Amino acid sequence: CRSMADAPQPAATHGALTNNEKNLAVSFIQFIRHKVSANQCTDDQIEALEVAVQCLESAFALTDANYAFQPSKSLLDLFTTAEGLPESVGTDPLPEPTPAEIERANVLKEEGNDLMKAAKFDDAIQKYNEAIKLHRDPIYFCNRAAAYCRLDQYDLAIQDCRTALALDPNYSKAYGRMGLALSCQNRYDQAVEAYKKAIELDPSQESYKNNLKIAEDKVRESEAVRAAAPPGMGGPLGGMDFASMLNNPAMLNMANTLMNDPNIQNMMGQLMGQGNGGLNNIFAAGQQLAQQLAETQPDLVEQLRGQFEASGGPGGSNPGNPPNPPQDPPAGSQ
Numbered sequence: 001c002r003s004m005a006d007a008p009q010p011a012a013t014h015g016a017l018t019n020n021e022k023n024l025a026v027s028f029i030q031f032i033r034h035k036v037s038a039n040q041c042t043d044d045q046i047e048a049l050e051v052a053v054q055c056l057e058s059a060f061a062l063t064d065a066n067y068a069f070q071p072s073k074s075l076l077d078l079f080t081t082a083e084g085l086p087e088s089v090g091t092d093p094l095p096e097p098t099p100a101e102i103e104r105a106n107v108l109k110e111e112g113n114d115l116m117k118a119a120k121f122d123d124a125i126q127k128y129n130e131a132i133k134l135h136r137d138p139i140y141f142c143n144r145a146a147a148y149c150r151l152d153q154y155d156l157a158i159q160d161c162r163t164a165l166a167l168d169p170n171y172s173k174a175y176g177r178m179g180l181a182l183s184c185q186n187r188y189d190q191a192v193e194a195y196k197k198a199i200e201l202d203p204s205q206e207s208y209k210n211n212l213k214i215a216e217d218k219v220r221e222s223e224a225v226r227a228a229a230p231p232g233m234g235g236p237l238g239g240m241d242f243a244s245m246l247n248n249p250a251m252l253n254m255a256n257t258l259m260n261d262p263n264i265q266n267m268m269g270q271l272m273g274q275g276n277g278g279l280n281n282i283f284a285a286g287q288q289l290a291q292q293l294a295e296t297q298p299d300l301v302e303q304l305r306g307q308f309e310a311s312g313g314p315g316g317s318n319p320g321n322p323p324n325p326p327q328d329p330p331a332g333s334q
Helices: 018-037 043-059 064-068 075-083 099-117 121-134 138-150 154-167 173-184 188-201 206-227 249-259 260-274 279-296 298-310
Strands: none
Touching: 018 043, 018 064, 018 075, 099 121, 099 138, 121 138, 138 154, 138 173, 154 173, 173 188, 173 206, 188 206
């Protein structure tokens, strides 16, 4: 899969947030709060939205000063006006495209396929976007997923595959491409299931079978690593790949919370003062720290465990290329 180093980079420094991005986050939070204050949400929705607001404020580094920005119109009004969308509620059926719209969408799709062959992945995405505006064909979403994979944007690729399957549950290629994106995130358990479904729908596709074997081999390797972990590393945090997890911004926030805890700081000071006692002492120190975490930071441990399980085990969700990368049929074949 293509490295982000080869992709066009935004003007902003990696990880930095522009004022406009923060203003957009503020606008969305205000939209949420208006929904809640207008009694338009259930109790369960309110609880979930409160968590969402906290996550957005943390991720976008928002402070009270950022709320000095107030959009001239609500975000919903701006969105519906810009997209030319009619007012609708719930799951109203999508309007059927006209024959002319379908024909134009197919032309745009083919242009996107040609751009994929020329390795112009961002341009291809724009063509697929235009095609989807006219006709929500599952092929367009699956082809756009291929472009996202080539740009290492695997979460977007997975969502496009899921959308394609919502439109056509028997679309084998969407399962196959989702398996590819999951494999590139080292989520091999989930990739195995995606490839199995793809093979069930299209037993003749050899690439699915080959990719399934690669994913199954990776699952077995992970299980072997966990089984061989030293006994001292088998506590609440045992078996986690911290090198990968610390590439995750959410994990960095948790680590910051952890290291600012006075109890943990005191324990780390004591452990550092014990000198070099060999490998056994390191394992014992790790076990002691894990136990202290379980007692003093149970919520943090659960968050760590949830992050680990969601990532599919050792290796986390950090995107990367496996040594024997799975093969993806070209988007231009559709």
